[in-house]
Amino acid sequence: MRCIKCHTKAVIGLPRHNAAFCNPCFTEFVHDQVARAIKAERMFGKQDRILVAVSGGKDSLALWDILLKLGYRADALYVNLGIGSYSERSQQKVQTFADTVAATYGATLHIHKVEQEEGAGIRELADLVHRPTCSTCGTIKRYQFNRAAIEREYDVMATGHNLDDEAARLLGNVLHWQDDYLDKQGPSLPASVEGFAKKVKPLYRLAEREVAAYAVLNKIDYIVEECPMAKGSKMLLYKDVLNRLETESPGTKQRFYWGFLERQAKERPAASSMTEKDRASLHPCAACGQPTTAEMCSYCKMMARAKVSHSRTTGS
Numbered sequence: 001m002r003c004i005k006c007h008t009k010a011v012i013g014l015p016r017h018n019a020a021f022c023n024p025c026f027t028e029f030v031h032d033q034v035a036r037a038i039k040a041e042r043m044f045g046k047q048d049r050i051l052v053a054v055s056g057g058k059d060s061l062a063l064w065d066i067l068l069k070l071g072y073r074a075d076a077l078y079v080n081l082g083i084g085s086y087s088e089r090s091q092q093k094v095q096t097f098a099d100t101v102a103a104t105y106g107a108t109l110h111i112h113k114v115e116q117e118e119g120a121g122i123r124e125l126a127d128l129v130h131r132p133t134c135s136t137c138g139t140i141k142r143y144q145f146n147r148a149a150i151e152r153e154y155d156v157m158a159t160g161h162n163l164d165d166e167a168a169r170l171l172g173n174v175l176h177w178q179d180d181y182l183d184k185q186g187p188s189l190p191a192s193v194e195g196f197a198k199k200v201k202p203l204y205r206l207a208e209r210e211v212a213a214y215a216v217l218n219k220i221d222y223i224v225e226e227c228p229m230a231k232g233s234k235m236l237l238y239k240d241v242l243n244r245l246e247t248e249s250p251g252t253k254q255r256f257y258w259g260f261l262e263r264q265a266k267e268r269p270a271a272s273s274m275t276e277k278d279r280a281s282l283h284p285c286a287a288c289g290q291p292t293t294a295e296m297c298s299y300c301k302m303m304a305r306a307k308v309s310h311s312r313t314t315g316s
């Protein structure tokens with residue numbers, strides 16, 4: 001197998017692109033895919049301040065690495081969920097990257113500790129509000145990332161979702177005909193109202209295995225294991241199904257997700273009237289002031305419920 005660009009020995013084959021690359025040409029290919037994503041979806045410019053949501057996994061660390069190397073002003077936020085040694089080890093990976101690669105670009109790492117700020121780890125919080133750990137985690141992360149982006153005045157928030165993540169999410173939304181979610185699924189979500197940060201996914205053109213290869217070839221040390229709370233999740237099942245289709249017919253994931261984006265782009269006038277409707281029903285949360293459609297935002301509602309059941313169990 002030879003590199004299609006320079007004809008030296010290839011280190012990775014990409015069946016869906018009918019291509020193979022050597023190490024430097026593959027890195028160039030990845031940077032180029034991200035640059036194309038940023039441009040096509042008008043994500044941000046060189047002057048914008050970007051906040052990358054990092055977890056210690058390959059996707060978010062690779063994203064931070066790529067944005068810095070492409071010359072963007074990117075800082076990062078890590079949310080420590082307090083899942084025992086898993087959280088400690090993933091924070092360590094993020095810290096190492098921040099102290100080495102990111103430090104040479106003068107980039108900053110912010111850390112939010114759930115046990116300190118919310119008063120309990122994610123498992124305990126989920127128990128208190130009687131909700132699955134993953135949805136509790138999702139609510140806290142969405143809230144804290146948005147709050148950090150707004151309060152620290154970042155122009156845009158970037159997450160490491162790749163093509164596999166987005167295709168799996170699309171499959172889930174289609175299987176259950178989640179029209180509301182389908183309307184809002186895209187690689188670039190504008191700041192719809194004051195108080196909501198713009199959110200982008202610059203890795204949506206890259207498959208999970210390509211991002212993993214990039215991280216390994218560029219010597220990014222990341223936490224390999226999945227979050228212990230995510231075991232048996234529907235997303236992992238959808239990814240597995242899509243991978244089987246991809247093996248039989250390379251390019252399936254890409255055609256599925258990119259095809260969806262093309263259709264969505266054609267219907268954009270309709271999509272923007274949706275945002276108008278959302279905008280009209282949003283107002284500041286009674287407790288924290290972040291925009292919400294209810295009296296209180298879902299984060300504050302959850303924290304209030306946690307407090308009530310905590311005082312019930314302790315009798316205080």
Ligand SMILES: [Zn+2]
Pocket residue numbers: 003004005006007008021022023024025026
């Ligand atoms: Zn090459």
Ligand SMILES: [Zn+2]
Pocket residue numbers: 285286287288289290296297298299300301
């Ligand atoms: Zn609130």
